[in-house]
Amino acid sequence: MPVNRISAESLKKIMKGGVNTEDKTTVVVKFYSNTCDLCHALSDYYVNLSDLGEYEDVYFFAHNIKDEDGAIAEKLNLNGVPSIALFQTQAGRCVKTRVLEDPEKPHEKTWYTVRDIKKFINREK
Numbered sequence: 103m104p105v106n107r108i109s110a111e112s113l114k115k116i117m118k119g120g121v122n123t124e125d126k127t128t129v130v131v132k133f134y135s136n137t138c139d140l141c142h143a144l145s146d147y148y149v150n151l152s153d154l155g156e157y158e159d160v161y162f163f164a165h166n167i168k169d170e171d172g173a174i175a176e177k178l179n180l181n182g183v184p185s186i187a188l189f190q191t192q193a194g195r196c197v198k199t200r201v202l203e204d205p206e207k208p209h210e211k212t213w214y215t216v217r218d219i220k221k222f223i224n225r226e227k
Contacts, residue, residue: 128223131189160227
């Protein structure tokens, strides 16, 4: 499944459970900044992860967190970028929100490894 960029407005809709389906929907969002080298290095790995068959039921998005998104960063308790969050919605409400914790030993080029993100998704979905 491709990774699409998502606006702050659409992200807020997801956070409020705006994905109106009876089935459980899992959404993973990578928060990034245009000026973040780690974010850019992680990008290809994140896209490749979204293409894995084991995640065909997961929606992957990327959100450029800007200064005006301070309320979102605060609400999710993001430590900076890159950050990865998982949301589950069902029947018009958000039933789960989790943020991937910072790694004990961050990867020097991408911060998170693919293994970190996969373990997080598998644990939380």
